[in-house]
Amino acid sequence: MPAPGVLLVDKPGGMTSHDVVARARKALGTRKIGHAGTLDPMATGLLILGVEAATRLLTFIVGLDKTYETTIRLGATTDTDDADGTIETTTDAAAVAPAAVTAAIADLTGEISQVPSRVSAIKVGGRRAYDLARAGEEVELAARTVTVSRFEVLRERRVDGFLDLDVVVDCSSGTYVRALARDLGSALGVGGHLTALRRTRIGPFDVAGAAAIDALGSAPLQTPAAVATTVLGAFPVSAEEARDLRHGKRLVGASARLERAPAAAIDPAGLLVGIVERRGDDVKSVMNLPGEAPA
Structure with missing residues (x-):
């Protein structure tokens, strides 16, 4: 099973977006792959795929310009x-x-x-x-x-x-x-x-960094932490705060540290804990990323 991540693909003409997803599933050995933003068969260019738990990040990508x-x-x-x-x-x-x-x-x-x-x-x-x-x-x-x-x-x-x-x-x-x-x-x-x-x-992703359709199995995945930080901005948290967020607890009084919301909560190891938002004076995770949790 591959690690969770995001894959940029340069879709060729004549393929549907679903065709690309099917090729990626075979190349990466997993069924859990989705895409952000359909391209017509005639169209070419950037298609963004989410792999494993990183499919949950696609909702923050699909609405970008x-x-x-x-x-x-x-x-x-x-x-x-x-x-x-x-x-x-x-x-x-x-x-x-x-x-x-x-x-x-x-x-x-x-x-x-x-x-x-x-x-x-x-x-x-x-x-x-x-x-x-x-x-x-x-x-x-x-x-x-x-x-x-x-x-x-x-x-x-x-x-x-x-x-x-x-x-x-x-x-x-x-x-x-x-x-x-x-x-x-x-x-x-x-x-x-x-x-x-x-x-x-x-958004911030360019086709110049995308993999060709025949190179999906060897193309590097962007980590969930890197992608979420690029799209939403980082909200650094301590190891204790990361544990609390993963357990569904709020960070009491932490909203003053949150410059923008939603944001990517990043633990000291550089892993994505989840996506957080303000709840009054507190900060709460609205989406955890279990695939990024430390072993």
């Missing part, structure tokens, strides 16, 4: 808002002016209201939207507020009546980049969809 590098094709719509779908309409986008693109992107930057793609994994009446769409059923998803802090065009190419934009997007969790492509094309009157998507960052 993200960075994507993507190519948007203006001049065609598809039924999935990406290149895996069937083309529904085509419009000559060769005459779309750069100033118009800039203005439309500005309207899709900042805090915006976005209707997710109808082939998203959002549940509608207990079923995934993509399952409903594939079954030919009408899918209506509610708009949600998301934040796009960066939507920048890096390069553009005009080919065969299409306008391809290579862009980088920094956004909040829950943002659908496919929907950005769809809405950009709609605003310009020519339609749009994604032809490539790569996630390069989740």
